[in-house]
Amino acid sequence: MSLVTFSLQEVLDAFKLCLSENKEVYLEHYVSGWRGLVKFLNSLGSVFGFISKDAVGKIKILEGYLEGDNSSQYATVQLMVKYELDNQLVDLTKRGNHPESGCRTLLRLHRALRWLELFLERLRVSGQDEKTSVMCADAYDQSLSQHHPWVVRKAAGLAFCVLPGREAFFQVMNVGSAEQVVSVLGEAVPLISEVYQITETLYAEQQLLQLP
Numbered sequence: 001m002s003l004v005t006f007s008l009q010e011v012l013d014a015f016k017l018c019l020s021e022n023k024e025v026y027l028e029h030y031v032s033g034w035r036g037l038v039k040f041l042n043s044l045g046s047v048f049g050f051i052s053k054d055a056v057g058k059i060k061i062l063e064g065y066l067e068g069d070n071s072s073q074y075a076t077v078q079l080m081v082k083y084e085l086d087n088q089l090v091d092l093t094k095r096g097n098h099p100e101s102g103c104r105t106l107l108r109l110h111r112a113l114r115w116l117e118l119f120l121e122r123l124r125v126s127g128q129d130e131k132t133s134v135m136c137a138d139a140y141d142q143s144l145s146q147h148h149p150w151v152v153r154k155a156a157g158l159a160f161c162v163l164p165g166r167e168a169f170f171q172v173m174n175v176g177s178a179e180q181v182v183s184v185l186g187e188a189v190p191l192i193s194e195v196y197q198i199t200e201t202l203y204a205e206q207q208l209l210q211l212p
């Protein structure tokens, strides 16, 4: 993935590579998709710095596991969950010895992925005059906001207000014409949705959806 310019196509490719034939989620590509998204966020300016910082922190934690001594246990989200649970490496009810477990860290990005899915779908079907700030806020209210305290919700709401308009937003995506953006979004949303659903089902089965 290129280091400087954001490309929606590259993010799409990362999420495509995320799923194995058996519908397991490769952590490496999941993290790579998020790295690409953060590049986009950074290009929107310093107002989004606090969001970027949080996302980068979580990406780095997961990268640490991917590069660490037990990297093979982190090849997929399924393996990670099994390994960390089998070895009591997850704080299940209150924060304790494992505040940066892979399971807990991924859960935060997983919740954000639902926001992304809702936001990209709104963008895809949006009309020329619709405001990205409203689409983004609506997607946030329907998803991630319920996991955030008042102060974070307030700061996020203020940041959304300075999002560029739909046309400028499409340009930063680096895909081409508005029609091309809509077409790539039509491919990206179902993919992101599938990765989200697989992770959601796994976390629900293991009762990991409320990790502190």
Ligand SMILES: CCCCCCCC/C=C\CCCCCCCC(=O)N[C@@H](COP(=O)(O)O)[C@H](O)/C=C/CCCCCCCCCCCCC
Binding pocket: 008, 011, 037, 038, 040, 041, 050, 051, 052, 054, 055, 108, 109, 111, 112, 115, 136, 140, 144, 147, 148, 152, 156, 163, 173, 212
């Ligand atoms: C494809 C192009 C269009 C879309 C591009 C979107 C680019 C978005 C890139 C990154 C999104 C940020 C992901 C944020 C992860 C947040 C994880 C989280 O919930 N963290 C909170 C809880 O963490 P712990 O304290 O429990 O460790 C933390 O409190 C959050 C702090 C920061 C605020 C997060 C607000 C998120 C708002 C949604 C993203 C808006 C980006 C708008 C850009 C279009």
